[in-house]
């Protein structure tokens with residue numbers, strides 16, 4: 535009933551709940567569906583909606599193979615890789631990576647948006663992040679309106695430099 539991380543939990547102050555047994559009517563055709571196969575999603579690193587750092591990529595990456603830099607940067611930062619719906623719809627990354635209204639709501643300490651314009655539907659899923667870093671070549675991109683740190687530049691130049699700097703540290 536409430537989307538995870540959509541607001542901070544506060545003490546309710548209520549008493550112990552009373553358990554009431556309710557007769558449920560026969561819903562009809564339950565158990566009609568048969569499970570034929572199960573697919574377990576492979577994942578390394580933290581879960582997107584639990585990670586302290588999220589690095590997300592958008593259409594500004596230009597092509598699917600460039601998402602590898604997002605994964606690389608995420609790995610170096612021990613972050614979870616995320617995505618805008620544009621690149622999920624384009625089939626570059628699975629739906630489980632999507633941040634936003636119809637994806638996951640995240641509230642990490644640091645959210646890094648790479649080549650993401652900042653559509654309302656994306657921002658509702660990440661605007662609660664403590665620190666937002668945006669990298670976009672368009673200084674008018676809406677994502678800068680909520681960014682704590684904005685880098686006006688090409689993701690293909692900025693992200694590799696970040697990766698290089700982090701590799702030099704480790």
Ligand SMILES: Cc1cc2nc3c(=O)[nH]c(=O)nc-3n(C[C@H](O)[C@H](O)[C@H](O)COP(=O)(O)OP(=O)(O)OC[C@H]3O[C@@H](n4cnc5c(N)ncnc54)[C@H](O)[C@@H]3O)c2cc1C
Pocket residue numbers: 591592593594595617618619620621632633634635636637638648649650651652653654655656659669670671672675687688689690
């Ligand atoms: C009902 C509904 C639900 C939706 N739900 C979601 C949702 O859950 N999540 C979501 O993300 N979207 C959602 N959307 C889609 C949303 O409206 C946007 O279309 C989408 O977020 C855009 O993704 P994007 O920012 O990657 O792409 P774009 O809007 O195309 O932005 C790409 C950005 O990359 C920048 N760029 C381009 N090249 C470079 C470069 N070389 N270096 C740096 N920057 C560059 C551009 O300046 C631009 O700002 C939803 C839409 C609808 C209608």
